[in-house]
Amino acid sequence: MRLRVEPIDSFTGTFRVPASKPETQRAILASTLAEGRSRITNDLRCEETETMKRACRALGAEIVEHEGYLDITGTGGQFKDDGRTVIRSDGSGLVFRTMTALASVLPSPVVVTGDETLCKRVMSPLLDALRDLGADIESICREGNAPVVNWGGRLAGGVCRLPGDVSSQFITAILFAAPFAERPVEIEVAGRVHSMSYIEQTLHTLRQAGIDVTVSDDHRRYRVEPSLYRSQDVAVHEDYTSASYLLAAAALYPGRKVFTGVHGTSTQGESAIVPILERLGVRTAFDRGADTLTVDTPPDSMRGDFHIDATDCPNIVPTLAALGAYVDGTLRVTGARVTHFHKASRIEAMVGELSKAGVDIRPRYERGVCDGFEVRGRSTYPGGVEFSHWGDHRIFMSLFVAGLRMESANLYSGFEEVRLSFPAFFEEFAKADVVTSAVDGPDADPAPPGPRRAPAAVPVGGA
Structure with missing residues (x-):
C-alpha cells in the first residue's frame, strides 16, 4: 500500500x-523508577510512547491513562520479578537501550528484544560499557546486536567508556540505570559528543527526580551517585x-x-x-x-x-x-x-x-x-x-x-x-x-509530470 x-x-x-516524544518517554521512565505516584500532563500518545509504557509495566509500574495526563505508581527500584520477563522494544532504540541497562539490576534474567530494524542497529558500545560496570549480558543471535539476555543480579559501578558520535542513547541508558549501582558510576566519552541536547534532557529528568549526577563542562565525563528516584509531577x-x-x-x-x-x-x-x-x-x-x-x-x-x-x-x-x-x-x-x-x-x-x-x-x-x-x-x-x-x-x-x-x-x-x-x-x-x-497494486502510478491541477482525491485521513 x-x-x-x-x-x-x-x-x-x-x-x-x-x-514531545522524548520528554514523554523520559518522564514515564523516571516515574516508573520512583517510589510513589507521579502525574505526567500533556503526554504524547503514539506507538513509541506506548512501547515505553509496556516496558515499564513489565518492570512493575502501574500506569493509568486519563484525558490529558498519566498517573504512574512507580516501583521505587523494587522491580517485578517472575523469572520469565521478556521486554519487547519494537523499533524504539531508547526503550531497548534503557531496558537493557536497567535489566542489569533485576535479580532474574531478562530478555530484551525488538523488531527487525532494531536488531540491525549498533548496540555493542552499550553492551561493552555495561559489562565494564559489572553487568552480565549476552547477545542471543549476533554479538553486539539485539536481542540480548541480561542475566541480572547486580550493577557494580565503576568506570565505563562510550563513543560520542554513535548514539546519545547509550549515555542516557547508563545514566538512568546508574543510581541503582552498588557504587558510583562514571562515564567517559571519547571524541566529540553528538546529540548533546538529548543527554541534557536526560540530565534534567534525573535531577528533577532527585538523582545526584554531575557532568563536566564538555559533556565528556559523567558521575552518578547511588541514589533514589522521587515521584514528581511533570508537564511535557x-x-x-x-x-x-x-x-x-x-x-x-x-x-x-x-x-x-x-x-x-x-x-x-x-x-x-x-x-x-x-x-x-x-x-x-x-x-x-x-x-x-x-x-x-x-x-x-x-x-x-x-x-x-x-x-x-x-x-x-x-x-x-x-x-x-x-x-x-x-x-x-x-x-x-x-x-x-x-x-x-x-x-x-x-x-x-x-x-x-x-x-x-x-x-x-x-x-x-x-x-x-x-x-x-x-x-x-x-x-x-x-x-x-x-x-x-x-x-x-x-x-x-x-x-x-x-x-x-x-x-x-x-x-x-x-x-x-x-x-x-x-x-x-x-x-x-x-x-x-x-x-494499491502494481499498476498504481503517480500522475505524469505536467501542470499542477486541482486535487481530486479524498482529504488526508479520509476514507
Missing part, C-alpha cells in the same frame, strides 16, 4: 504541534522534531501561519529549526502567554547560501534536506554523521530519494565519513515520483513535505508509520487542504 499526495499551491492556517512541552515538518511546509509558501501548543522554551536541540528558518528569511514570533508561534514567510525568503551545523539537532537533518530542495542558492549541512546509525542511514536516504525527483543534492564527507550534504535548490520539480521511506518514518514525513511544492502528485511508502511519533500528522496537513489517497 502506498500513499498518493497531491501538490498544493499555498499553506496557511492554524496548526497544533504535538507533545512541544516536540520540535514533529514541528519541523509543519514549520518547513510553512517556510515553503508565502503567508502567515499560526502554531499552537508551543511554549517557546525547550532543551531540545531540534528547536534550532526556528532560528534556522529565521536565517532563511522567515519571520517568527512566540507568544508565550498564549503558547503560540506565528510564522510569516515573505515572498523573497529562502534565498542565499547557508551552512548549518546539525551536531546537536540530528533528527531534523531529513527536514533540512526537504527545505534545501527549494533554497534559491545552496544549503550545506554538516555534523550529521550520527544519522547513519538511526533507523535508516538518513543522509543516504534523503540524497537518494530527492535525487529521483531531480534535486541537485550530494553527500559531503569528512575524513572518509558521510557527515552531511549540500543541496542547490530551485522553485519546483516535475514530481510524478515514487518515494521509498527506507523503513524510517522521519524519511517519509520529510519527503512528504518536499513533494508538496512539486508539479504533480507523488507516491510514498511507509505512510502508516507516522503512528510511531506523530499520529496526527495527516490531520494537521489536512488543515492546509493537503489531499491524499491510499493506492
